[in-house]
Amino acid sequence: MFEPPTLKDIATALGLSTSTVSRALRDTYEISAKTKKLVLEYAEKINYQPNPNALSLKERRSKSIGVVVSEVANHYFSQAINGIESIAYARGYHVIITQTHESYAREKINIQHLASRSVDGLLVSLSAETNDLHHLKELHDRGMPMVFFDRVPESIHTHKITANNEQGAFDATEHLIKSGCRKIAHLTSSAQLSISIERLRGYKAALNKHDIKVNPDYIKHCPHGGMFPEETEQAVLELLNLKDKPDAIFIAGDRLSIGCLEVLKKLDIKVPEEITLAGFSNSDVLNLFEYPLSSVRQPAFEMGKTATEMLLQLIESKYPVTEFEDRVIDTNLFIRD
Amino acid sequence: MFEPPTLKDIATALGLSTSTVSRALRDTYEISAKTKKLVLEYAEKINYQPNPNALSLKERRSKSIGVVVSEVANHYFSQAINGIESIAYARGYHVIITQTHESYAREKINIQHLASRSVDGLLVSLSAETNDLHHLKELHDRGMPMVFFDRVPESIHTHKITANNEQGAFDATEHLIKSGCRKIAHLTSSAQLSISIERLRGYKAALNKHDIKVNPDYIKHCPHGGMFPEETEQAVLELLNLKDKPDAIFIAGDRLSIGCLEVLKKLDIKVPEEITLAGFSNSDVLNLFEYPLSSVRQPAFEMGKTATEMLLQLIESKYPVTEFEDRVIDTNLFIRD
DNA sequence: TAAATTTGTGCAATCGTTCCCGACGACATT
DNA sequence: AATGTCGTCGGGAACGATTGCACAAATTTA
Missing domain, CATH: 3.40.50.2300 (Response regulator)
Structure with a gap:
């Protein structure tokens, strides 16, 4: 079985308490240089990684964002996803991608999934079938940060980014x-x-x-x-x-x-x-x-980037955001024959 | 801020203890029908969802699998991903997709990411640049279930699935x-x-x-x-x-x-x-x-399905698996002109 | 009627981490 | 000599959910 090392493992191995180890790893001022070095070296050696679930539980955020698109096989979306990942990774967020295949039912399930999976925010492009926005509205009302891109709803008040x-x-x-x-x-x-x-x-x-x-x-x-x-x-x-x-x-x-x-x-x-x-x-x-x-x-990569920046701004804002932006980006026409 | 309801919220609202609420929701025999109904209805009303991080922390598994491919824009991989999702969703697992863009550095980061993110298992197709398998070997030795597909390594002993x-x-x-x-x-x-x-x-x-x-x-x-x-x-x-x-x-x-x-x-x-x-x-x-x-x-969808089935078998096996399979699936030639 | 059993519920520990609070030795100050 | 300060560190609660155990009330049995 796969059992990654924990703080306690380090603590007992070094004869310290978990709090000291935790503080040493987070480089707090109240830990002596000697202890810090000891802990850091041992942690490095056994390749310690903090348990993200414990962190999420404590911090009440998961440092991950959910993406809902119709299909990754669509070039527009795969390029947008690359834009999304470029920003998200740079800011320390994970990206969870889900596909609706243009099905409303699938969209509902995915949104539900992601919400229960406690993502910190949502990047959504609606499915072709979607008429009813209840599942999104309710989540939005309950405070889930979300940004729409490409296929955006009229009636949900948040950041939106579309091509012209x-x-x-x-x-x-x-x-x-x-x-x-x-x-x-x-x-x-x-x-x-x-x-x-x-x-x-x-x-x-x-x-x-x-x-x-x-x-x-x-x-x-x-x-x-x-x-x-x-x-x-x-x-x-x-x-x-x-x-x-x-x-x-x-x-x-x-x-x-x-x-x-x-x-x-x-x-x-x-x-x-x-x-x-x-x-x-x-x-x-x-x-x-x-x-x-x-x-x-469409400038898909750029749209993905911008949407992610907007979402992270919502997520990391200390105060509820009430001013929302409707960004429109120009398209390019490529003539053939 | 987004604060989903917890067991405690239900408990205090109904004047019960969290354990009773938990048991009622899980339909344990020792809870009276009356209480069960009360709890279930209230939970339904406020749309209660158990906190997945708390569950993962307790159960020591996340019910999610990580996927590493070179690019989702590649048709082979997007089809394989559809196959992966079809099985994973049906068995209650989430799928976290990452792309290497054929870069070894990116592959290392993604694997590290997924491991620290405590996925229960990994579905990997190697990047074109990958020569050194250390990052995967070490993780595999530490007990992380993994299945390779499409681009498979010689020296890691686990299930592999390739086209012929x-x-x-x-x-x-x-x-x-x-x-x-x-x-x-x-x-x-x-x-x-x-x-x-x-x-x-x-x-x-x-x-x-x-x-x-x-x-x-x-x-x-x-x-x-x-x-x-x-x-x-x-x-x-x-x-x-x-x-x-x-x-x-x-x-x-x-x-x-x-x-x-x-x-x-x-x-x-x-x-x-x-x-x-x-x-x-x-x-x-x-x-x-x-x-x-x-x-x-290549039968990409089928390969994705099979790889996922194999991985879930590894994950859910009570005993360490020592017999590994090397599944090879036939390709089809489509002649044009 | 008292004892035994069943039924329904609560307490508390646990998972891994952070952080408030307090402890304790060493040294300086009065 | 008594008190204060500082530098280091440990104890323990909390996050949300599950679950073994304890225990009161209700029911059955002797």
Whole structure:
């Protein structure tokens, strides 16, 4: 069995009390240099590490933060996680990552898990299915520090950090228009998600600016964010089977883009000859794709960093924070073909 | 501040002792039905959750396992993690994921982190840089249950689970040979990694079987597994600049494949006209690539599941386990073009 | 009716750590 | 010689939950 050494082990081995050993290790002034040296050397020798559970119990904090994302396989999130870890580790915090796979049930369980696991704070990006915010609201009301990023809720009052989704969507859509497209469809995630709302707004704004009427038939929502391939496939097929077939699609997410490309490939539809594409994606292999896909790239790493800094500020604040920030970071449009 | 309710809160609110409350919640026989109901209802109402740190301290286990992989952005690992989580969650364990980014220093820190964090066991895939196994050996000797997967060490005696790398490499190489290639190069990760060794062996075996001489100039190692694009680029360029230029490359990893494709694209080298490719990859977007890449796919999800089952068996075993298993799972070759 | 048994509950120790408080020797001060 | 100060160190409570043991009240038995 794995039994790490404890303070008591050091104390009995050295004929001291646990309090003295504790103080020696924490370099308190009231311990003699000789004793300190003795203790430190022995502790080093047996590779003593304080028991984090005992510490958490005593200090009432765990020096760890919980992260809730839909999927680590998503490039946006894996990059954001790298940003989160870079800050968290530097400040002495552990990071516990959980995935919702866009499921509301899974999100609830994970949040519950993390809260009971006594993390000091939460970094959350909502799942595509999430409508009800009760589980988060209650926890927030009870004082759990949390910061939302990417997919943020309207009604929970805390720090939020998002990409400039509206501007990004506007840029992508306008790029399609400037490429000569007029019948631009929009394939997006579930309707209640903040990113969906904002991207839809940017899409409409671009159309409006260029005097193109918004066609409701051109807007397709995938309630599970493309988690199920059939969902994406059906949406794309519906677009392609319209009488007035679109000549471009603006796609609101990574997984949706891939799903869409797969359908187009299966039907052997030429891109960009028959249809032009643009979409949100943080994938680093888009350049290698057979079909060109102009992409709006979010500063994921930076967003992860910023969100973590905000969360640690909440966690370490001595007084309840009442002023919350809504940070918006610009996106970049990468044009392909 | 976030102060979850404790047993004592319930006890004082109900005029009982903490022991009675504890027993009521754990449904012990010696508590009257009336009291039980009272306690359960109140606990439900205030959403009581036992403090996991107090429990871990008492039980001397945390019901959590640590995972060490090189990168969650790697499709193989993200799929493996899904497999790990599926088992762990079902058995009531938390999963703490850490990334090495192929760095030995990072691996040491993460292992140290997880050990001090008192996880009950470790699921490890070695980093490309790792040569020295001291940090793992010492922990293992001190009784920390661990299971290795994918990249496994020779000298630590515990459960290991790998894909049939040799057979997979053999299949891929033989496929290249059957496609008419004779001058087959091999682009791979750092030389000491188990997967590199086994895949190299399979590569050589296929060449031998078909009476093709192994050309040492055709074998290129990337010590950081393609973590740095320059590394991959240089290796590929060296291959392309050989007097006797190879007509195919068998690539031993996901990131290397992508790096290689990027170089070929930059140089505008036609695939498969000028050079044919095959490689290990669990990416689900290879079909969409401009350049066809036949791929050896590992059963990542299944490997994650199996590794976790093995680890939990070690953790929950009453007696020290001395019989260890070396599970090898078959790969699948997906041919493109 | 008194003794024995059952039933329900509380006390206290434990896990590993920190920290308040007090102890005790050595030395200086009055 | 008595008191004060300082430098070092130990005792013990606390954090939250579990659990063996003790013990009172309620019930059954003799």
